[in-house]
Amino acid sequence: LTRPDVIGEIHRAYLEAGADIIETSSFNATRVSQAEYGLAAVAYELNVASARLVRELCDEFTAANPAKPRYCAGVLGPTSRTLSISPDVNDPGYRNISFDALVDDYYDSARGLMEGGADLLLIETIFDTLNAKAAVFAIEKLFDDLGRRLPVMISGTITDASGRTLSGQTAEAFWNSLAHARPISFGLNCALGAKELRAYVDELSTVCDTFVSAHPNAGLPNPLAPTGYDETPEELATAVVEWARSGLVNILGGCCGTTPAHIAAIAAAVAELPPRKVPEIEKKLRLSGLEPFNVGADSLFVNVGERTNVTGSKAFARMVLEGRFDDALAVARQQVENGAQIIDINMDEAMLDSMAAMERFLKLIATEPDISRVPIMIDSSKWSVIEAGLKCIQGKGIVN
Incomplete structure (x- = not known):
């Protein structure tokens, strides 16, 4: 809101690196998350402004090269609350937010993103599937109210070597829980580097009857590294290009610690490779x-x-x-x-x-x-x- 020039230049750097999809800077732009900073009242405005900024840049780059259209992904983050886990160890049945309250919050955020010109909505970094269900419910209600739809991407987070989300689901259970949303893509991001994430991307690629996305971190966190992560652009690109060669993914990108150089390296590495073929999944x-x-x-x-x-x-x-x-x-x-x-x-x-x-x-x-x-x-x-x-x-x- 105050320095769109700074945020815009960051977005521009990733577009120049070859990104096809740019996420809005709205990861925490829900009322419940902004309330922690006394900014709940500006949450809607944050969503509109973040989408409008990316929209203008995507239009600029698409006009310069119509053969490579760029897309604005309106981001709905996981919020700072969880519907499946109690914040009080003495009362496991307690929750600090309700499903309905989260639906209302996501509804307004998604409405702001659509008003700002998002091409699609991305529910990402999901650590609790029930939160994602609230987001899906809110989006479907919004689509009905507006009389138009946007494609929806869904991306979860496997938190550690257990192969589960923070709320305990495996990758396939996560897909089964949200397949009803009929997302244009389903995948994983954050928490892990490419090496650690590969097995779970592979798992999704065999069960999802839609496109599969993955945007891993640049390795595991290292507070002593300049970006907080160790993997160089070349190292990350080398890891994910194998996923593409193995037919595991349709959409690749980067999460924490990934700079424009990382995106440029990934784009160059997979430029000539075909995307994953969406499989026919047995009906069960x-x-x-x-x-x-x-x-x-x-x-x-x-x-x-x-x-x-x-x-x-x-x-x-x-x-x-x-x-x-x-x-x-x-x-x-x-x-x-x-x-x-x-x-x-x-x-x-x-x-x-x-x-x-x-x-x-x-x-x-x-x-x-x-x-x-x-x-x-x-x-x-x-x-x-x-x-x-x-x-x-x-x-x-x-x-x-």
Whole structure:
């Protein structure tokens, strides 16, 4: 807002390096993130201005070379809050933001990006899939309200060698959870360098029936390096060109520590290589908890654990009515340990606030990886309870 000349020159340097897509400088331009700096009131303006700045530069470069069009990606970052993890170690069921509040925030940010002229929307650096679901829901509502759509890119973050997001999902589970958004591309960025990220890009390339993107960091963080990262442009380009030769990716770029020189090296290295061919993926029921669960024609019977159901288990109903959620969690855990591949949860009891009980129990389950690794079946005769439950699960569940 105050120095668009400085930000514009940074964008220009990457365009001159050969970038086809430029991200807006709006990674933290949500009200909830800007509130930490006392700037929540300018969040919308930040989105409009950041998109307009990139829009003008992309138009300039496209006009100079129409054979190489440039695109403005309106960025929606993960925010500083998480819907799947409690910030209070003493209360695992507590959340410091609601799904609905995050939807409203993302809606306004996306509206600002579209007003500023974004060609596409990029939900990126996703460490909690439920946050991304809120962003997708907000975007779909915005598209409906405006009567027009933009392509949507989705990019998650594998945080370490465990191969999982911060909220615990594997790469394939992450895809299963968000495939309904029908993104133009799906991929990974940040946290890891190319060497560490390769296996997870490979995993996505085999399951995604859309384009795959990847923009790794320039290696792992090193606070003593000038950019905070060690990998040179040549080293990063050498690593990712192998991905292209192996047919793993359609879109390549750079995240933390990657300078215009890194982008120029990547662009030159892959210039003559064909992009990944989008595969035909076998149609299956593709569910997920923290891990994927796919059901196809050759699958055996699916075991659904029904004991976490107040209408079917008097003992479980008594636990919930008495607020003994630790005991209720033990029932769910035992079912998974005994082979349940899906957990059915029903809170329809006359003496119970079904919506509150469903929300509380699902938020507690989200913090128990030995339970939440399997998909959730939300079981209720009340739409309000089903909707409340869906706002609490990051995986792809079942409505019963």
